[in-house]
Amino acid sequence: MNRELFSEKLKKINIELNSDIEEKLEKYYELLVSWNNKINLTSITEKEDVYLKHFYDSVTLSKAIDLNKELTLCDIGTGAGFPGLVLKIFFPNLRITLVDALEKRVVFLKEVIKELDLKNIEVIHDRAELFSKNHREEFDVVTSRAVAKLNILNELCIPLVKVNGYFIPMKATVEEELELSKNSLNLLNSKIEEVISFKLPIENSVRNLVKIKKISKTSTKYPRNFDKIKKNPL
Ligand code: SAH
Numbered sequence: 110m111n112r113e114l115f116s117e118k119l120k121k122i123n124i125e126l127n128s129d130i131e132e133k134l135e136k137y138y139e140l141l142v143s144w145n146n147k148i149n150l151t152s153i154t155e156k157e158d159v160y161l162k163h164f165y166d167s168v169t170l171s172k173a174i175d176l177n178k179e180l181t182l183c184d185i186g187t188g189a190g191f192p193g194l195v196l197k198i199f200f201p202n203l204r205i206t207l208v209d210a211l212e213k214r215v216v217f218l219k220e221v222i223k224e225l226d227l228k229n230i231e232v233i234h235d236r237a238e239l240f241s242k243n244h245r246e247e248f249d250v251v252t253s254r255a256v257a258k259l260n261i262l263n264e265l266c267i268p269l270v271k272v273n274g275y276f277i278p279m280k281a282t283v284e285e286e287l288e289l290s291k292n293s294l295n296l297l298n299s300k301i302e303e304v305i306s307f308k309l310p311i312e313n314s315v316r317n318l319v320k321i322k323k324i325s326k327t328s329t330k331y332p333r334n335f336d337k338i339k340k341n342p343l
Pocket of ligand 1: 186187208209211214235237253256
């Protein structure tokens with residue numbers, strides 16, 4: 110999508126583009142395509158596609174929660190920074206933690222943060238399985254896009270959420286995963302408050318934000334070790 114359309118579609122979801130955001134996105138895009146020649150960051154490289162499928166798609170998280178507050182937000186398996194780094198550009202008030210298991214992506218993210226002079230954003234090179242054991246109940250909001258099935262993600266991400274906070278995975282199709290994740294939500298003392306479904310503009314593919322509220326503290330049993338989770342998800 111071109112600049113006008115991008116700005117118009119953002120307005121429709123109550124987000125105002127300004128020159129600071131535009132400059133930062135432009136630099137981010139340039140770094141993404143140039144680093145993508147050396148390390149595998151994304152299969153989407155056409156400018157209009159990156160703006161739609163990465164930048165616009167990332168900020169749709171704001172449909173599920175008011176991001177104008179000073180929230181702590183953790184993005185598990187952020188890859189090249191989606192949605193967490195984009196959210197930082199649009200909502201500088203957020204305190205963001207990006208987590209990814211792949212070191213070269215972490216190096217890329219640190220470079221973008223430096224080049225864009227972003228504050229209150231950190232990048233952690235770790236596996237979610239370990240990170241969530243060591244950072245229990247620390248974040249107001251945890252999100253994750255395109256990393257794992259919901260029943261596995263719940264077990265990895267919900268321990269990180271503060272009581273009364275939210276885990277909001279960003280999903281394409283979700284129905285079957287919702288059905289299979291009922292047990293995990295019960296065991297993790299959490300419930301689905303709302304599933305926000307919509308279509309991405311222009312290409313019209315389906316998106317779902319699953320708004321999961323954490324009701325009470327997670328048992329220290331979770332997450333179990335990864336092999337167990339993979340073999341026998343909750
Ligand atoms: N969220 C990004 C990237 C999705 S690809 C996007 O939507 O574009 C999945 C990412 O999750 C990869 O960068 C991979 O390194 C990371 N990942 C996969 N398993 C992980 C784990 N167990 N812990 C941390 N990161 C993980």
